[in-house]
Amino acid sequence: MVLLFREGARPDAEAVRTLARATAAFNVSHDPGLNPGAVEGEGNWLELLMSGLTFDLRGLGGAEPADIPPLRHKFGLDELMEGVEGVSLDAGPHLAGCGNMMPIVRSQLALSLQLATLPGLVAVAWAPSRSAMAVNYFTSLVSAWLAGGAFPALGLTAFAIAADGGLQSEGLSFLIGQELRREPDLTEDGVAATKLAVRLVNELVEHGRVTERLEMTGPDGAPLILEPSANRAFVRVWPGE
Secondary structure: OEEEEEOOOOOOHHHHHHHHHHHOOOEEEEOHHHOOOOOOOOOOEEEEEEOOEEEEEEOOOOOOOEOOOOOOEEEOOOOOOOOEEEEEEEEOHHHOOOOOOHHHHHHHHHHHHHHOOOOOEEEEEEHHHOEEEEHHHHHHHHHHHHOOOOOOHHHHEEEEEOOOOOEEEEOHHHHHOOEEEEOHHHOOOHHHHHHHHHHHHHHHHHHOOOOOOEEEEOOOOOEEEEEEOOOOOEEEEEEOO
16 A cells, blocks of 8 residues: 655654544554654654554655555546655564455555545555555545445456456455456456456455356346366356356
């Protein structure tokens, strides 16, 4: 997760500490800038505690911004961001290798909702799907999901047409270890194909990795077949009988 602020508008550590005190939704569990003998630049990151899990917030004002990941998809934005500076939010070192576990992702996104109220924020980038989301778009979809709604597939995942005409997801593999692939037979209507893909992503986030053939009914009542690809990297979707 990278929060994209207007150039020169990145918050400093004190702004985040103030937000934590005001909301009481999260805590600052480690602040290297407050350590005796801290040198200039050491205070450009904080460890934040949310739901018993720690996350590192790096690239705060007063030092170098965080790197912005390559971005390909945009949601709620007219164009991809230029002239912005990044502040990254990642699972802490003790969660290394576990950052894609759903409880951690949910806590990370809940914390992001709190940080999204900081002034100067113009977009939110999610590296696994190479997506940039407008702030209002991000907060609306994520808030709904955390309250029990549908997974924000158009943002935390994205979709693109492959060379053979199939529709493939990007970012789902971060969550379940596989991308979704709708075969060309199902992609003649691009809008309908994307709607079905969004529905399937929601199902797969709940189900997890697909290891065997599954049969299900699509939103239009048509039968579908889901099965892992030969290399297990994709969940392939076919028309059923």
